[in-house]
Amino acid sequence: MGFGNSVTEHSAGEMQTATKAPATDLNLKACHAEDVLSNLNAFRKSRLFTDIVLCIEGHEFHCHRATLSASSIYFRKMFSTDLQERQQDTVDIKGISTDTMDCVIDYMYGAGVNIREDNVQNLLEASDLFQILVLRQACVEFLENQLDSCNCLGFLSFANHFSIQALSEKSRRFLLEHFSDVIQHEEFLQLSKDDLCDLLSSDLLAVTKEETVFEAVMHWVHHEVSNRSHVLKELLERVRIPLLNPIYFVEKVETDELILSSKECLPLLQEARRYHIFGNEIVSPRTRPRKFMNVAEVIVMVGGCDRKGYTMLPYTQQYNPSTGEWAQLTKIPDYSKSEFAVCALRNDIFLSGGNLYSNDVWMYNSKLNIWVRVASLNKGRWRHRLVTLKGQLYAVGGFNGFSRMLSVECYNPHLNCWSYTAPLLEAVSSAAVVACLNKLYVIGGALSNQINSNKVQCYDPVEDDWTLVASTPFSQRCINAVALNDMIYIMGGLMENMYKYDPTEAYWTVVCSTPGPLENCGLTVCNGMIYILGGKDNTAEGTDRVFCFEPTSHSLTQISTMPHCTSYHGCVTIHQSVRR
Secondary structure (H helix, E strand, O other): OOOOOOOOOOOHHHHOOOOOOOHHHHHHHHHHHHHHHHHHHHHHHOOOOOOEEEEEOOEEEEEOHHHHHHHOHHHHHHHHOOOHHHHOOEEEOOOOOHHHHHHHHHHHOOOOOOOOOOOHHHHHHHHHHHOOHHHHHHHHHHHHHOOOOOOHHHHHHHHHHOOOHHHHHHHHHHHHHOHHHHOOOHHHHOOOHHHHHHHHOOOOOOOOOOHHHHHHHHHHHHHOHHHHHHHHHHHHOOOOHHHOOHHHHHHHHOOOHHHHOOHHHHHHHHHHHHHHHHHHHOOOHHHOOOOOOOEEEEEEEEOOEOOOOOOEOOOEEEEEOOOOEEEEEOOOOOOOOOOOEEEEEOOEEEEEOOOOOOOOEEEEEOOOOEEEEOOOOOOOOEOOEEEEEOOEEEEEOOEOOOOEOOOEEEEEOOOOEEEEOOOOOOOOEOOEEEEEOOEEEEEOOEOOOOOEOOOEEEEEOOOOEEEEEOOOOOOOOOEEEEEEOOEEEEEEOOEEEEEEEEOOOOEEEEEEEEEEEEEOOEEEEEOOEEEEEOOEOOOOOEEEEEEEEEOOOOEEEEEEEEEEEEEOOEEEEEEEEOOO
16 A cells, blocks of 8 residues: 655644643643553553554454554545545555564553664565654664675665655765775675666765776676676776876786777777877876875966956966865066966966067976976967967967067977977967867957958868967957867957867857957867866956856856966966875
8 A cells, every 4th residue: 555645744843832732731731641652552562442453464453442543644545535534443564573663662662673784674665655654764764874894885875765855965065075995895796787887986985096996996897797797898987097097007907908809999098198298188988087196186267367458467366166265386487578478288277478579488387386497389379379280389360569479389388398390370479279179279369550351261280280269259369268178268359258179060059148348368278178267357356256167058147356466377277285
């Protein structure tokens, strides 16, 4: 028999009068209630005034309808509606043992119940069936207090089966926080593939290194290798393989016979190899550190101008979106720079130009927290862009004091030298430049002091050749672009919208309204989100606001403020060691 929840329990507050009773009155009422239940229990045992018999496994329990209904929504509905049991003197109850029913009836008659490890599951099932809410909650709380690394998976399954949300959430949280201990127990090896995938996907999996996750997956697969090897690729897709120590990756992953025998796993190994070569240029869910690892994706903001645009700022500042914390890094050298170019290459930061005719290039070493000078550009340039593609830097366009520049230079970090590549088709400065799908895209930009471009110039590094692709729905300078999920997002230029460009389909769309007209803002991708930092508004003043754009929902929200109002600054994402 199953019954709905149309009848609900009244809270204790609803049953009391508006005037608070004196303590002596409350004690008197409690004593009276206990006395009544004690008498009713004595009547039950002597079968005095009983009017219903519950039959469980051939055993008879003589009870009072009123007493059962007072504790149980299930019995209240049974005896107060037009169900056939209302007219019967005997009711058969299925799916519950005699011992468990004896405990439940004792509880309903005020005799109390001793919840133990060996009876809690049966009591919870019975209280769930009979809708005895207080007893059910007591069982849940007992289970919550018994959680440990050897039973949390079983508790999670049990809680999901009985829709016990609080226990389910607590079991899952315990599992994530104690993953390294949980995987040592037999219960982990019985986990279903879907449940394991769900765990592996979580950024909240509390591991300090990804090697723990990889070893857990391989242990689970090898436990029943004949039945589980076919899901290896699906599991490894959720392991952050690029974040494995490179030596560990070579010695343990690339030599694993089971992985090597699966052609489906080859792209995952190739992605890890590219990441080890190109660093943060390779972006996927597997290159994003988990929250509790010893590294995190952080945003680094370099230099820029103050609120009025009069003072050049020397700061190099780190922002961790996961914690909301800002930290000061080593100040940039020769900081009287403006409208320079910045990008990240293999987790270091490069800065070029910053003054008219300047060809200086500096590198910030993220491990040592120092700036060092590297090879200078062949030509001084200003209002240009730096971008990373396949492990090399490209300095694109700019202004030389007289005209916009066609030239493009490529930096080889192994040789520490710059060389020219094919020039732009159209000379621009202050354009948006971004790498996507192994090509460079130069979007818009200034053609002269008064005229802006609406062209998109595309560079193929294999062919060393530029082509024009779909024109923009705007003509703007002082704009920025980032690539995420093989799409290009554009902000700035005092535009009122953020735009998205699909380079495969050569198609433009508006994705959201901006928080207000901005130009020369910071734009970067971190933890799978797009962050907009600072910029200059339509009153020519710098702002200190930080916004986050979620690409799936297209929602744009302010999440923080910067230490200073800033515009014309550099903004990149790197991996940085963090203290827990």
